[in-house]
Amino acid sequence: MLTQDAMLRQLKNDLSEHRFNHTLGVVDTAVMLAEIHHADLEICRIAALLHDCAKSMDVQQMLSIISRYSIKLFPGEAEYPALLHAPAGAALAQEKYNVADERIIRAIRYHTLGPDDMNLDEAIVFVADFIEPRRRYFEGLDYARFLAKEDIFGAVKECKRLTREYCVKTGQVPLNF
Numbered sequence: 211m212l213t214q215d216a217m218l219r220q221l222k223n224d225l226s227e228h229r230f231n232h233t234l235g236v237v238d239t240a241v242m243l244a245e246i247h248h249a250d251l252e253i254c255r256i257a258a259l260l261h262d263c264a265k266s267m268d269v270q271q272m273l274s275i276i277s278r279y280s281i282k283l284f285p286g287e288a289e290y291p292a293l294l295h296a297p298a299g300a301a302l303a304q305e306k307y308n309v310a311d312e313r314i315i316r317a318i319r320y321h322t323l324g325p326d327d328m329n330l331d332e333a334i335v336f337v338a339d340f341i342e343p344r345r346r347y348f349e350g351l352d353y354a355r356f357l358a359k360e361d362i363f364g365a366v367k368e369c370k371r372l373t374r375e376y377c378v379k380t381g382q383v384p385l386n387f
């Protein structure tokens with residue numbers, strides 16, 4: 211596995227400035243939540259660092275790496291290009307960052323959909339992505355931030371509820387998870 215410094219250099223090169231800064235916010239938030247909830251700090255930190263590593267790939271590149279690494283898509287997931295950077299990122303973490311730890315790979319893979327059977331590390335990365343300090347404010351964000359510290363799995367449910375609500379408001383069909 212690359213060192214975290216090398217990962218940071220690669221991400222700075224691959225991601226937009228906005229996405230790179232978001233990533234730093236997710237790392238800080240994931241580490242804070244991992245301390246509160248006694249999760250694995252290193253797993254949460256590295257998964258947060260790499261969670262959006264595939265964000266600059268185009269759809270064809272994403273589909274190609276997903277299939278090369280035999281990552282199974284959830285029903286309907288392929289129809290949402292904005293979601294594909296999660297499975298693609300799980301593959302890219304292995305290919306480009308030499309990550310072999312399944313716990314890191316799974317946390318990256320699940321960070322967009324947040325399936326109900328996530329473990330603690332996965333829940334932390336999912337919620338950290340949602341509530342990181344640079345997120346543009348939206349209604350419900352403060353409560354999600356509060357809940358993240360008190361009840362991380364409750365926060366997962368709340369983040370998913372807010373996402374569904376946002377999809378409905380903006381006329382998109384939410385994937386049911």
Ligand SMILES: [Fe+2]
Nearest residue numbers: 261262321322
């Ligand atoms: Fe993402």
Ligand SMILES: [Fe+2]
Nearest residue numbers: 232261262339
């Ligand atoms: Fe993200």
